[in-house]
Amino acid sequence: MKRNDLNDGDGTALPTNAARLGTRLRLARQTRGLTLKALADEAHCSESLLSKIENGKASPSLPMLHKLVKVLGTNIGWMFEEADGEEGIVFRAGTRPLISLDPLRRGEGISLERIIPYSPGHLLQCNIHHVEEDGESAGPIEHVGEEVGYVIAGEIELIVGDEVFRLNPGDAFVFKSELPHHYRNVGKGRASIFWVNTPPTF
Missing domain, CATH: 1.10.260.40 (lambda repressor-like DNA-binding domains)
Incomplete structure (x- = not known):
């Protein structure tokens, strides 16, 4: 990583x-x-x-x-708040940062591509989670809000509470953020998830 x-x-x-x-x-x-x-x-x-x-x-x-x-x-x-893009509306391809929250620890293999800036002015937070092969999120995590996601590529195992779901490209999910949740890449190659949550805590 x-x-x-x-x-x-x-x-x-x-x-x-x-x-x-x-x-x-x-x-x-x-x-x-x-x-x-x-x-x-x-x-x-x-x-x-x-x-x-x-x-x-x-x-x-x-x-x-x-x-x-x-x-x-x-x-x-x-x-992670930064300045907004053009009029705070448009954020161009090639200008989005790729953030690794835990770059010094091996084994997680996850980076977050910001779709919109982290900002208190936004009611939603949106990233693409890129998960390397065998990568997994640190967790489980619980916080206030709601999560919505769409698998763009790869094969993901999503654990929410006591339930385990196998997700493939095109699959979507939604759950309350108060439920313990984490995920891992169980396929070959990188997986990517378009992920939206509210309020902006992730």
Whole structure:
């Protein structure tokens, strides 16, 4: 899995976004008057790892990021917020970043291609989840909202609560985000899922 790369659409790697995430995390922590130790204790993670994340030297797993933003009273969308595109309406092909939330840990193999920017101005969050062969999401995850997805390519196993579903291209799904959920690529080659959820926490 590549380090936390942004893709410019022609395969050229752009600078990583780990520094931006770390800066936002530190700002949110300091705004709430929390020390590194206090935030680490409440989020059940190590102080040293949290320090590395804030300094752009490590990236959190998705479950850890959910814990951090819950403690900080914010959302994942704000952590990655960027400027809107043309009039905040059109977002051109080749300009969408490809985000890996946990680039330093092997085995997950998942990147999120932003369809629209992470922004508090949007009621929906939309990404294409690219899942490498044998890749799987860290989880299970639970949060407020609703999830809708459409499998573009590959074969996915979706686990929602106690139910397991095998999904192929053209299959779609919807479920409440409060249900524990995660997924993995059970086919050959990369799988891709067009994924929309609300509110913007993913």
